[in-house]
Amino acid sequence: MNSRTLKRISSVRLKARSELKHEEWEQHHYYYDQNVVSCSKNQIERIDARNITREEFIEKYERPAKPVIIQHLIDDWPAFEKWTIEKLGRKYRNQRFKVGEDDDGKSVKLKMKYFLDYASNNHDDSPLYLFESSFGEHPKKKRLIDDYDVPEYFNEDLFQLVGEHRRPPYRWWCIGPQRSGTGIHIDPLGTSAWNALISGHKRWCIFPPSTPRELLKPTSSDSPKNKDEGITWFKVIYPRTQLSSWPKQYPCLEAVQYPGEVIFVPGGYWHVVLNMDLTVAVTQNFCSSVNFPTVWTRVVRSRPKMSKKFLERLKRRRPDLARLTDKIDVNDDTGPRSDTSSSSSSSSSADSSPDSTDESDTESKPTANHQRSFEKGDESVVKKIRVSEQQ
Numbered sequence: 001m002n003s004r005t006l007k008r009i010s011s012v013r014l015k016a017r018s019e020l021k022h023e024e025w026e027q028h029h030y031y032y033d034q035n036v037v038s039c040s041k042n043q044i045e046r047i048d049a050r051n052i053t054r055e056e057f058i059e060k061y062e063r064p065a066k067p068v069i070i071q072h073l074i075d076d077w078p079a080f081e082k083w084t085i086e087k088l089g090r091k092y093r094n095q096r097f098k099v100g101e102d103d104d105g106k107s108v109k110l111k112m113k114y115f116l117d118y119a120s121n122n123h124d125d126s127p128l129y130l131f132e133s134s135f136g137e138h139p140k141k142k143r144l145i146d147d148y149d150v151p152e153y154f155n156e157d158l159f160q161l162v163g164e165h166r167r168p169p170y171r172w173w174c175i176g177p178q179r180s181g182t183g184i185h186i187d188p189l190g191t192s193a194w195n196a197l198i199s200g201h202k203r204w205c206i207f208p209p210s211t212p213r214e215l216l217k218p219t220s221s222d223s224p225k226n227k228d229e230g231i232t233w234f235k236v237i238y239p240r241t242q243l244s245s246w247p248k249q250y251p252c253l254e255a256v257q258y259p260g261e262v263i264f265v266p267g268g269y270w271h272v273v274l275n276m277d278l279t280v281a282v283t284q285n286f287c288s289s290v291n292f293p294t295v296w297t298r299v300v301r302s303r304p305k306m307s308k309k310f311l312e313r314l315k316r317r318r319p320d321l322a323r324l325t326d327k328i329d330v331n332d333d334t335g336p337r338s339d340t341s342s343s344s345s346s347s348s349s350a351d352s353s354p355d356s357t358d359e360s361d362t363e364s365k366p367t368a369n370h371q372r373s374f375e376k377g378d379e380s381v382v383k384k385i386r387v388s389e390q391q
């Protein structure tokens, strides 16, 4: 790393992971372990988008909530030419991108030129991950939007109805150094996701929604300072999933995602990701008419203000779904869960007035580097929900 990069990285590391001392970034020597960034499993079904219509995809994969890797869905994206590391380094050289959050939940940003130097030249156990959701609102960074299109399979996007400024964050542009990743989680608000890989390789493990979180989540005793990192999961939990004693009803679906492939993660599924080499990807979460009942329940509970606006817009634009909300019991807990319930009591006291404010504004995608704030925000949301349920 060049000395300017080193200087910027030291400062960013301190802000993004204040719990780690300088030498602790490399304490496990994962850089020297090729095993964790290798994988020969291929347990997620693959399909070829050229032979499957949107309607077939919805009936065969989205409605039955089947994780699947889709080939040839994004072959015509300009991103394959535009998002090479060299071109990104030139076009966005001095633009600052989010690589984490500080202890107050504020974005920690780094210029592209420093991040790319760091990405290819660090020995960190779980490197910083560039994970940017606000590129659409930025004069220069918004050019990224021209380089891809939402695939037809996923083009129903009901949160659009509430407006760009009111809707929860929904798209992330990501550059992941080797060994960076996303710890085990379920995506927010019951939404489903697609994740399109432009370059590099991602190792995925996916588990059914019913899998108990206690089985899947590393604890502080597993790894005091790194329990939420993707690589920690692969080191600590993954080996257990491969034993004959692992419960058969919670199968681990493991696969490598190759460049050009899109993975579909249905709402409610647990997933964990490790970047096996330097990756460039874009991912979006969505609410469609298929996952609407679950998402509606989650929105009413954790974003009451937004749910009112959403219903108002649905009445005009999707009266069928607006009518459906009358039949959904938002207190019914049998539906897919979130990964929010926790025995941890680390969150500060949350007030119990779910109708006065939306509670989960802090709920976001749990990248390794902002997982802590996701947990914090989420914890308080859960507490508030529990309080409101008891009332």
Ligand SMILES: O=C(O)CCC(=O)C(=O)O
Pocket: 172, 174, 181, 182, 187, 193, 195, 202, 271, 273, 281, 283, 365, 366, 367
């Ligand atoms: O690191 C990744 O590519 C996975 C991201 C993910 O699952 C998420 O953002 O919810």
Ligand SMILES: [Fe+2]
Pocket: 185, 186, 187, 193, 271
């Ligand atoms: Fe996710």
